[in-house]
Amino acid sequence: MLLEQFRSFYFKNYPDDMEQLIEYFAIFGGLDVELDTSMHITELIRLHIFENFDVLSRQVERITYSDPINIRLLKALAVGDRRIFSAFKRAGLNNSNGGAALKYLQERGVVEVEYSRETHPRELQDTKVKRELARHRISDKVLFTQPYLRFWFYFISPYRKEIELGEYDNFFEAFNEKQNQYTSLVFEELSELLLNYNLRDAQILSSGSYWDMNMEIDILTLTDNGSIYVAECKWTNHKVNKKELNKLQDKCEKLDIAPTQIILFSKRGFSKELAGMAGKDLALYKASDFEALLKSR
Template sequence: MFIGRDKELDALDRLYKSDKFEFVVIYGRRRVGKTALINHFIDDKKAIYFMGVESNEKQNLENFSKSIIEFSSGIQAETSFSSYQAALEYVFKLAEKERVILTIDEYPYVARASKSLASTLQMLIDKYKDNSKLMLILCGSSMSYMEDQVLAYKAPLYGRRTAQMRIMPFDFAECCTYLNGLSDEDKAYIYGIVGGTPQYLLQMSDKLSVGDNIKNTYLNPMSFLYEEPLNLLKQEVREPAIYNAIITAIATGYSRMSEISTKVGESTTVCSGYLKNLIDLGIVKKETPYGEKSSKKSIYSIEDNMFYFWYRFIPDNASVIARGAVDLVYKRIEAQLNDYMGKVFEEICTQYLWKLLIEGKTPIEFASLGRWWGNDPRKKQQTEIDIMGEQDSDSAIFAECKWRNEKVDLDVLETLVDRSGLFHYTKVQYFLFSKTGFTKGCMEKAREMGNVTLVRYEDIVSLKR
């Protein structure tokens, strides 16, 4: 079942219908659905699809040749072009009078094995682009290679592309479409457990409970997800052991650079380089308090929910899982699940606020959203705000998110209002988000204030339908 990616498909369709030479670069992390997107797009079109393999130049050229010959003649043949230049020139000539799509998937594998391929492509694009109907798609999972060797200013292909797409994991709304057989509450849990990466969502069954899904995947040594973070790191980076140690440190509460460095046993300079790569991969994110730029206050957290869940619960329980005590481990996880979901719920609420903004339903048209934390000089203690966003120096929103089984009471609203007093905005809108609703006292106070929006989790899900 293919879901989502409407914006990407619309963009690809517009490029396809231009009927002139187009060069699209598509990249993103492994498992995120790049190949599925391309195959869905080219399904009813004249297209040559070739996937590179991690091999030598000869094998990749032979496979590329077979894809071209099968497209042009309809038969499989063992003959091969003498070079990539000959093969590509043949494709350009095929596309002189009709629209043809050429996709080279896993381009980094091909280009690494053939050092001159990028320069050959550059030369042929410059030669044929003005009289060609070719739509060229280069796709890759190696984020660093695609950014440094294809998109970067010094890369041979720089300036030739007509579009680029970084394919990101699904947001919560798109995940709900896939998980439509689950209850609304379980949709949030599954999103919190695996995030929006399509290949991970496919491991979840909407016919099973959240608990059984966890047992069948993370707690099953034979499952795809059981060692997925470690396998992914081995594919993406050198020295995966250090990356693993850094992610483990962050997952267990060491969020500042100095703390991570001490825990891992490496200098902050060394850790900084590794953290940058993890950020580029979409596994870790770096945050500073909203509206501030001081790197001294920066903290690191795990952005990908699958990594977040795995590192939070699996390594500490690995020995017990290996002995088959699945129910025991799940009992430990279940006791912490609501606490774990707090961060996930903040993410879901942030996505909801962005959707309200896009639909023109927010009284404050904020330009960005983020968390804030810092010192409250009035009380001489540290404090934080789950979400805040500024429209200008006079207008802002403040939000608090509570994923818990009891209704949110008046004290939560009063605390949020109090913390907003650390700033000096004249126009303020408050949002309270609750898993289970609000007490009568909280609702009465919100009506009295007039600038408070109370949002139940069920309201979020209903907006996404």
């Protein structure tokens, strides 16, 4: 679904480059509008969201059934670590009402669950594990099915009353401060699509982010021939350097995995040192490489 939205967004709006495409898609993806991509993104928010605020608010109310529990959960999922149990806690919900809200939102096609691949500590040890480890709960994560809906609950909901009054200063202050952080998740999702596109001749057994009680890896992909691909994604305004490679290698050592290839995705490219290391064991992708996702296959 995300790939279809990404392609549709491009062929409707034809942004100047892939960096602009990803930034604009992270906000307007899934919202049926045509953008003048020569305009700054903040002006497009004013034009297409603030000037149509009543209509868009009613659409969100229909999606959420105007249920405050649904709204609280979506706000928690938008800004948190996406883990279900931590979202319940952030939203002040329990497993009962939180679970019911999550089920409803899944059925409405607002969110989808990304299942954990963590093995519980009890299954890793033959002997009795420590109490704190035994009590550890493996938590699945949640993804919004449309970038625009996550944008709404990430940025719009906290300032809704001010926006209704035409007061936008606090919204734009938060947006300017957190835009890169917000866009990172969409970039990560698109990076997984690009990785899997480049592995299209292999049979992918499992792919997605990996997390456990100690660490997270943006992308971990396994294929039927035993290959392991690990990746990190950096949507920042500076080039990625060797330090990020070292961090990912450390994570692999702690997980006791030997990756077939390490992949780094970067908004602004890579340092000369890191670029010189690219090869069979290390693949590097920058924003312009995402043009491959626009191909018909």
